[in-house]
Amino acid sequence: MLNFTLRRLNLLFFTLLMLSIVSFSLSYFFPGNVLVNLSGEVNADQQRTEQLVVLYNMDKSIFHQYTAYIGQIFSGNFGLSMSSQMPISYELKTFLPATIELCLSALFIALFFGVPLGFIAAIFHNKPLDKIILTFAMVGYSIPVFWFALILILVFSITLSWFPSSGQLNLLFEIEQVTGFKFIDILLSDSQYQAQALKDAFMHIVLPAIAVATAPMTIFIRLARTSMLDVLESNYIKAAKAKGLSQAHIIYHHGIRNSLVGIVRLIGLHFANLVTVAMIAEVIFNWQGAGSWLIESIFARDYTAIQGGLIALATFTFFINILADFLYAALNPLERHKQHGA
C-alpha cells in the first residue's frame, strides 16, 4: 500500500507540476502584457508596476518567473480578476463550492440509478429488458446536455411548475455565506426558516443535477453491465452455481460485490466528463458556479480568471481521480501490487 501511495502521489505531483506550467505559459499565450495577464492589475500605476515586477521576478529569467508564480499560487494569490478587480481566490471561494455541490450530487444520482440499472441489464442479458435499458443508455449518452436541460425546464418548470428553473436558492431566504456550500450554509445558519430553506435549495438542485447526471449515468449503466457480465462468466460464479446457491443469492453475495470493485476504478476516469457537462448546465440553469463564471470570463477576456478557473477545476478533477484510485486500491488488494500503472 505504501508503494501504491507513493506512486499515486508522484503522479499527482507530476500532474500538478504540468498544470502549473500550462497555466503559467498561458499568460504568455494570451494577448496583451504578460505582467498584466499574471497579476490582473489593469490600472496599476508606475509605482505598483515596479512592485509587481519584483513580485513576479519579471526582470529575471523565465525560470525565476515561474518559481515566483508558483510561490504566489501557494500563498493563495491568483491575481486580481481583470473585469471586477476582485482577488481571484475570493471569487473561487464564492463560486467553486457551488460547482462541487452540483457535481457531487450529480455523481450521486448517476451512481445511484446507473449502477443498479446496469446490473439489471446484465442479469437479464439479451432479454427485452436489457435491450430497453441499453437503448435508454444510448439515447442518454447522445443527448446534448444544453438541449436536454432546456426540455427539462420546459416540462418541469414551465408546464408542470414542479421545480424552479434557475438559481440555487430563493432570494427570500437570507442565508449568510460561510462555506459557499448552500446546504451546509443553511444548516449552519440560525434562520427560523431553516427547514423551508433546505427544501427550497433541494428543489433548486434537482433539475440541474438530473441534467448533469444523465450522460455520466448512461456511462455507468454500461460499465456496470460489462463488469457484471464479466463477473457472471467467471469461475467462482460457476462454482457457486454448482454448489446449488440460488440465482438471487449468487447475484447479491458474489456478483454485486465483485463487479462494484471494477466500477469504482472507472468513476475517476469519467469524472472529467461530468465536470464538462456541469459547466454547460451551470450556464443554462444560471447556477452561480465556477463553470458559468469561467465562461463569462471568456466573454469578458478576463485572462486571470481563466487561469484561476483552469487550475481550480482541473485540480478538483485530479483529486477526485486520485480519491477513486485509492478507494479502488483499498477495495481490491490485487491492484496494490501492480508495478506499473495502466
Added chain:
Amino acid sequence: MARENIYQEEEFPSPIKQLWYTFKNTPVAIIAFGCYLFLVFFSVFGSFITPHDIVENNLDKLLVPPAWNDDGDVSYLLGTDDLGRDMLSRLIHGTSLTFGLSFVVVFFALAIGGIIGSISAINRGIKASFLNHFLDVILSIPSLLLAIIIVAILGPGLGNVLWAIALVSIPQFVHVTRNAIKEEQKKGYVLIPILDGASETRVLITSIYPNIIDKVIIQATLAQSAAILDIAALGFLGLGAPIPMPEWGSMLANSLDLFYIAPWTSYLPGLAILFTVIVTNLVGEGLRHSLKIQKDR
C-alpha cells in the same frame, strides 16, 4: 478440416474486411450506417439541394410553424425562424458545419495522434514515460474546459473552435494507437518480418497498421460523436460559429428567446444534433460489437 476446393485460392480477408463482414450482419448497425452515409451526403451536397437560401429573409413569413401544423406552409416544410429563414434549408446546410466539420476534425486528430502514438510506441524509456504522464494529465482535464481555454487564447470563431477540438481529441488517439501497437508487437507474426531484416518502421507500416486500423476507426467514431457535441456546445455558448451561420448549436442558442412561442425553432436543431450523435454512436457501437464477436470466435 479437409479442404474441399483445393484448386481454389484460399482467401484471408484483411482485418478491416473481416470487420465489415461481421458488421453488415448486424441490422441496427447497418441501418445506422445508412443514416451515416445520408448525413455525409447532406454535408457534401447540402448547399445544392436546399429549397431556400440559408440567409434569405422572407418578412411575410415570420415564425411559420412546420407544415403539419394548421398554420403551416408546405413550401416551408419545417417552418421558419424569427427572421423568416427556412428551417429545413438551415438544418440541411448545418449538417456540413456540425457533422461535416466534426468529421474533418477527427480525421486531422487521428492523423496527428496516430503519428505521435506510433513514435511513442517505438521509443522506450524516459521519452515514452514522459509522454505517458503528459497524456494522463491532458486526458484528466475536462475536454471542453481545455477547448474553452484554447478558444480563449485564439479568440472565438468557428475556425478556432475546430483547432481547439482537434487539439483536444489528439491525446486519445495517441493513447489508443500506442496501446494497440504495443499489444501487436508482442504477437508472433511481427517477429517474422523482423527476422527477414525489415526495419522497425517498415514492420510498423506493413505488418502492424493493417491489424490495428479497426481499433483506431472505432475510437474515431467515438471521438466524432464527442466532437459533434463539443462543436454544438461551443456554438451554443456563443464561442463557436457566428450568428448567421446555421450551425446547430448556435441555431439552438438563437432560438432560446423563442422557446415558448415557437418551440420548433429550438427542438428541431436539438433533434438534429441528437439524431447525428446517436447515428455516429450506433456505428461505433456496431463496429465495437463486431470486433468483439470476431475475438470470441
